[in-house]
Amino acid sequence: MALTKPRIIELLLITTVPVMFLAEQGVPDLKLVLLTCVGGYLSAGGANALNMYIDRDIDALMDRTSQRPLVTGMVSPVECLVFGITLAVVSTLLFGLTVNWFSAWLSLGALLFYVVVYTMILKRRTSQNIVWGGIAGCLPVLIGWSAVTNSISWAPVILFLVMFFWTPPHYWPLSMKVKDDYARVGVPMLPVIASNKVVAKQIVIYSWVMVVVSLLLTPLGYTGWFYTAVALLAGGMWLWEAHGLQNRAKAEATGTKLKEMRLFHWSITYVSVLFLAVAVDPFLR
Ligand code: HEM
């Protein structure tokens, strides 16, 4: 369970199931929802296990990850590798045989993107690692839509982009807090190589783009007034917090506390609230 990072998968599924309601414009087949959640859990769980296998060297050296099963020795590297590969195979077959092969390839693609492109290539090489690596975390949105429709359309692409622009403001605050850990193991997270002021400015820019993109669903006819009201309210509160972080970063020299974790925690609440509105909106139109 620990190898699969279950709490992160909870939110990944929260970005998947509402999109199934949106695709269905109502209540989707509940067996399909269950199969998609099980497949998604196994796929993201396999991805996270393989990420832990690859990162076991640096996870042993960072405080935040020092209690992970491969670091404490509770699980051996080979067991973790076999576990991750097994989940990758089982999840792809489960999607292919019980949902559809389009979703199966999207799921395997997300897993490979996260394990190879993010974890093996980008993470230790560039400060843009989580910007592009974040694409893996946006794919569950497309999987939710394709599980119901066996296709893609503008609605899931817009929500994919919301998650894409959501990722840096989600993660850079946390990496601001633990940047010494990342510096020690040589992972060039943006806060390691740029000042908090620069990172905070980037977070504000990504936040504005995320909020604007989130409002495109209604003009394109996919959602109604309820979703729009939630997206405006939650987006406004997000921008307020992002500008607050930027102001605190500017005033840090005078002893102001950064309080960066506020935005990190809010990033998780925002996704939950926004996607809940996506699921409820079809019933209020
Ligand atoms: C490349 C993209 C992402 C990166 C680098 C990232 C990074 C992280 C890290 C390092 C943590 C702390 C976990 C820990 O210390 O154990 C975290 C927490 C979390 N992330 Fe992200 N994340 C990304 C994308 C996502 C996505 C797409 C979702 C869900 C839609 C998500 C949901 C969460 C949740 C719910 C937590 C809190 C977990 C807890 O409370 O233990 N993250 N993220």
Ligand SMILES: CC(C)=CCC/C(C)=C/CC/C(C)=C/COP(=O)(O)OP(=O)(O)O
């Ligand atoms: C359907 C499917 C396979 C989706 C994949 C989505 C997925 C697994 C997203 C994970 C996002 C995440 C927590 C990245 C952190 O990696 P990290 O290595 O930076 O974090 P760490 O330092 O805590 O290990």
